[in-house]
Structure formats: C-alpha cells, structure tokens
Amino acid sequence: MKRLRTIRPTVTGIAHAIQNIATTRSCIALSLFSCIMCIIAACSRGIELVEPSDSAQYVLAIPPGFPPMFIPDYERPLTQAKIELGRKLFFDPILSINGTVACATCHQPNHAFTVPVPVPAGVFGRRGTRNAPTLTNVGYNRSFFWHGGSTSLQTQALSSLENEDEMGNDADNIVQTLRAHSEYPRLFRQVFGKEIDILSVLDAIAAFERTLISGNSRYDHFQRGDSSALNASERRGMALFFSERTQCASCHAGFNFTSGAFEDNGSQAPQYVDLGRYMMTGREEDKGKFKVPTLRNIARTAPYFHNGSRPTLESVIAHYNAGGSSAMRSPNQSPRVRPLGLTHDEQTDIINFLKALTDEEFVRPR
Numbered sequence: 001m002k003r004l005r006t007i008r009p010t011v012t013g014i015a016h017a018i019q020n021i022a023t024t025r026s027c028i029a030l031s032l033f034s035c036i037m038c039i040i041a042a043c044s045r046g047i048e049l050v051e052p053s054d055s056a057q058y059v060l061a062i063p064p065g066f067p068p069m070f071i072p073d074y075e076r077p078l079t080q081a082k083i084e085l086g087r088k089l090f091f092d093p094i095l096s097i098n099g100t101v102a103c104a105t106c107h108q109p110n111h112a113f114t115v116p117v118p119v120p121a122g123v124f125g126r127r128g129t130r131n132a133p134t135l136t137n138v139g140y141n142r143s144f145f146w147h148g149g150s151t152s153l154q155t156q157a158l159s160s161l162e163n164e165d166e167m168g169n170d171a172d173n174i175v176q177t178l179r180a181h182s183e184y185p186r187l188f189r190q191v192f193g194k195e196i197d198i199l200s201v202l203d204a205i206a207a208f209e210r211t212l213i214s215g216n217s218r219y220d221h222f223q224r225g226d227s228s229a230l231n232a233s234e235r236r237g238m239a240l241f242f243s244e245r246t247q248c249a250s251c252h253a254g255f256n257f258t259s260g261a262f263e264d265n266g267s268q269a270p271q272y273v274d275l276g277r278y279m280m281t282g283r284e285e286d287k288g289k290f291k292v293p294t295l296r297n298i299a300r301t302a303p304y305f306h307n308g309s310r311p312t313l314e315s316v317i318a319h320y321n322a323g324g325s326s327a328m329r330s331p332n333q334s335p336r337v338r339p340l341g342l343t344h345d346e347q348t349d350i351i352n353f354l355k356a357l358t359d360e361e362f363v364r365p366r
C-alpha cells in the first residue's frame with residue numbers, strides 16, 4: 001500500500017516561480033500566475049496525493065576538475081525516473097501546439113544540442129531571430145538565453161514551450177494533452193506522486209538538462225596529465241588561446257570556457273540590430289551585449305554567434321583577428337576585441353585547439 005499524504009505548495013516552489021517572472025517574454029508571467037493559482041486551489045481543496053514510488057537520489061557524474069553543480073531545493077530529489085521522464089519529454093513533439101516540434105528539433109544531440117542552421121524553424125515554419133545555443137553543461141549556467149532573459153531552467157523551458165516561433169503551445173493545453181495520453185499520467189505519478197501539472201513538466205525537463213554534462217574532450221585528457229592527447233599545433237593554439245595577446249580566456253574562462261558575463265565582441269559592429277542584454281537591464285552600456293557562450297564541443301555547433309552569422313570557425317577567428325566585424329567599432333565593444341595580427345598558421349593553431357574541445361561521447365547521436 002502506498003502511503004497517502006496531503007501536499008501543501010512549498011514556499012520555495014512558488015517563490016522560484018515568482019522570482020523568475022522577470023523575463024522579456026510576457027506570456028510567461030501570465031501562465032506562471034495561472035499555475036500558481038492552480039496550486040493554491042488544489043491546496044485549499046486539500047487534495048490527497050500519492051507518494052512518488054521512485055525517490056532514489058541520482059548522483060550527477062561530475063568530471064574531474066569541474067565544480068559541483070548547484071541544484072536548487074525545489075528541484076530535489078533528482079532521481080533516475082525524473083531524468084528519464086524529462087528525456088522522453090525533451091524528444092517528444094507532443095509538447096508543441098501541432099505535435100511537430102520537440103525541444104530536440106532545435107537541440108540535437110549530435111550537434112551538441114544545437115541545430116546546424118543560423119536561425120531554426122519552430123511550429124508552422126516560423127522563425128525567431130537567434131541561433132540555438134548548445135546545451136553543453138547547461139545546468140551550470142546562471143542565466144539562459146543570449147541576453148540572459150531567464151534565470152531558471154524551468155522558466156526557460158516554459159518560454160520555449162510557449163514561444164510562437166518555437167513550440168507555440170500554452171501551459172493549460174500541454175497539461176490537458178499529457179493527461180489524456182496513454183503513458184504520461186502513470187509516469188508522472190511514479191515520479192511526482194500526483195496528477196500532471198505544468199511545474200512537474202518543467203522540473204522533469206530541467207532534471208534531464210542537468211545531466212547534459214560534457215568534460216571528456218582531448219583537452220580534458222591533456223589537463224589530466226596525458227601529454228600525448230594534444231598534438232603540437234593544438235598545444236600552440238592552446239597557448240595562444242590562454243595568452244595575454246589574444247585575451248580569449250578572459251571571456252571564455254574557467255572549466256566551461258565562459259565567464260557567464262555579458263559582452264559585446266563586435267559581432268554586430270558598427271550598429272546593433274539585436275539589443276541583447278539591454279532588453280533586460282535597459283542600460284545603455286548593455287546594448288549589443290550577449291552571454292559569453294561555452295566553447296566546449298564548438299566544432300559541432302556551427303553556425304556561430306547569437307544570430308548564426310558566422311558559418312565556420314575560420315570565419316570566427318578571422319572576425320577576432322580583425323578586431324570585430326567592421327573597422328568601425330560598436331559603441332560597447334570590449335577593448336579586448338581589437339586587431340590581433342595573427343598569422344595564418346597561428347589562426348589554424350587556434351582552430352585546431354578549439355576542435356580538441358569536442359567530447360565524442362557527449363555528441364554521439366542518441
């Protein structure tokens with residue numbers, strides 16, 4: 001016999017929903033509001049819920065040299081069954097308004113969870129304006145979207161589900177569709193011990209995303225002491241990458257090759273089309289700044305930059321070597337992006353180093 005208990009909405013659960021309403025996509029605020037109202041309604045009716053049958057804690061495989069991943073209390077416990085449910089949802093087009101587009105349509109495993117087009121198409125072939133970023137080590141990110149418009153994996157996922165250029169759906173419809181499905185009601189009951197609601201959908205997807213950890217490239221083998229893991233060109237490229245001369249590692253810093261900061265690397269010089277971080281802060285000095293992306297698995301994630309405007313790594317390095325897209329700098333362009341005077345061979349070395357950041361196990365088709 002399963003033990004029955006009355007679940008009250010936890011303060012943290014609701015606080016996390018509210019705290020993340022700050023987003024440029026206003027529909028999110030509405031649907032979070034409606035789902036909070038549902039929780040409150042369920043609580044006042046004193047609904048009895050079944051204890052989840054799977055509560056074994058899942059231990060994330062953190063690579064040597066990586067810090068522990070912070071997991072907020074409202075996501076705990078992280079369990080195998082929750083991750084598997086999240087994986088199933090991530091690959092299932094049922095979550096889109098017309099059943100044609102899954103998260104994985106734009107975040108394909110063999111492209112390190114990106115899609116090889118400048119700007120991907122969502123439902124009914126509709127397109128936004130931005131390139132799909134990699135989900136490599138996404139569980140470590142403090143903010144999501146190129147402009148940091150979301151601060152939790154859950155609000156990010158809801159935004160993709162509801163964005164009309166992506167999956168075009170709404171929270172109520174998703175819950176209704178899943179509740180009518182032949183398998184999902186049982187799976188959700190096993191994991192969350194209750195009927196399907198939108199927060200559980202978002203939590204399961206987030207749990208799966210936390211497992212997208214990549215730290216087993218040839219560069220990592222080299223770091224762990226296998227000096228034969230990188231050849232001479234790759235080692236020269238690594239030295240250039242971490243040098244004062246190029247300053248690459250001042251932005252692409254640390255274990256995940258990102259400082260997490262917002263910077264203007266001259267990608268739109270001389271004029272901003274996409275205002276980037278400014279959309280969140282309204283500050284003049286944030287115009288044209290984007291979250292520094294990780295460079296792990298970068299050889300698999302072409303095309304590059306927030307708008308997919310650079311087709312190859314060669315074109316990205318040529319951009320940095322020239323000190324930006326145009327001789328006229330953009331107003332907020334970082335002083336660290338300036339003409340570098342790299343020779344052709346030096347550029348090749350840096351590209352070869354970047355290619356050594358591919359984790360073959362991570363980018364396998366699945």
Ligand code: HEC
Nearest residue numbers: 102103106120121122130131132141144145146157160166
């Ligand atoms: C139609 C293509 C498309 C679909 C479908 C899609 N995404 Fe995305 N995803 C994108 C694009 C484009 C961005 C960048 C948008 C921006 O910055 O404004 C993005 C950004 C993200 C980010 C932010 C990563 C970061 O570090 O900034 C995450 C996480 C993510 N998507 C997960 C998901 C999940 C989960 C789903 C399914 C619920 C999903 N995506 C569905 C195209 C898509």
Ligand code: HEC
Nearest residue numbers: 246247248251263265267290292293304305306320334336
């Ligand atoms: C001032 C900070 C800064 C410096 C210095 C910098 N980058 Fe970047 N890098 C960024 C930002 C921000 C982006 C995203 C820009 C955009 O999307 O418009 C980016 C994007 C990239 C990309 C494409 C990533 C993707 O997923 O689209 C590559 C590759 C890259 N940088 C490599 C380098 C290399 C190599 C160097 C040194 C020559 C370097 N960066 C120096 C901030 C920086």
